[in-house]
Amino acid sequence: MSSIAFIGGGNMASCIIGGMVSNGFVPEQIMVGTPGESARQQLSETFGVTTMADNHTAVSNAAIVVLAVKPKIMREVVEDLVPALAHKPIIISVAAGIPVSALNSWLGAQMPVVRAMPNTPSMVQSGATGLFTQSSLATEQRALVDKIFQAIGYSCWVDQEALIDAVIAVSGSGPAYFFLVLEAMQKVAQELGLPQTTAQQLSLHTALGASRMAIESGISAAELRDQVTSPGGTTQAAIKSFQQHGLEDIFRSAMTSAVERAEEMSKDFSS
């Protein structure tokens, strides 16, 4: 049985491995190469996966290698790994800002490369991942990549690499936007007289409920908003205020800034 190897056993690798093990991947199939002894011990105790300090051994029988180290050491890690990749596994990089061209040039040989941009809610298997490849993956290879990222939430493919920067601006950085909105709602709810815990729980459950309602109904956000906005009512008063303050432009400016920053970061690695 060929394995799935992770290079780097930190936060993102743990999230993905946790989701995989909870969703039917066999722990014995998962190898992790990572230097820290305590991280290795924790991963093997928590998930039953095989861990090792030697990256070459970790990838030796892998059909897929997930690169989950920090971007700044990616080049050194990949170049060191090359002699152990003669069997040409699929390489998945979850690193922010490293373009496929840089990965291809560090890898030297032609092998399928996928860029994946997961986000932090992957930790609770409610992640959103954007995937991109310019390699021609066989249907079963693509399905296996999908299965890995669907184990930690929703995943989809984009057909141009530049769109990974848009994914970063939407779902990569997106959790923080919602945390910011929740922070503001909780603060104002307290100013309106609600106790802290009540303010917090009402805001959190409203966010969860709105999101579940939109996902489960399949109805567009605009239509759902329309349905709950009666003319002359309280919601309409609040929405009107958001619109007068230019909410859409605020998001446009914020998300465009995220895209610009992602483009700048990619330039550091472009070969």
Ligand SMILES: NC(=O)c1ccc[n+]([C@@H]2O[C@H](COP(=O)([O-])OP(=O)(O)OC[C@H]3O[C@@H](n4cnc5c(N)ncnc54)[C@H](OP(=O)(O)O)[C@@H]3O)[C@@H](O)[C@H]2O)c1
């Ligand atoms: N966290 C996120 O929300 C998120 C989202 C999307 C993408 N990403 C991407 O995911 C990647 C990992 O991020 P992270 O948050 O998981 O970072 P992290 O927790 O610091 O994990 C990186 C891991 O790499 C290990 N490592 C260091 N040198 C290594 C080597 N030579 N060989 C193998 N492993 C080595 C580290 O071990 P030691 O700690 O022992 O040094 C650590 O376990 C980054 O490229 C990041 O851009 C993260």
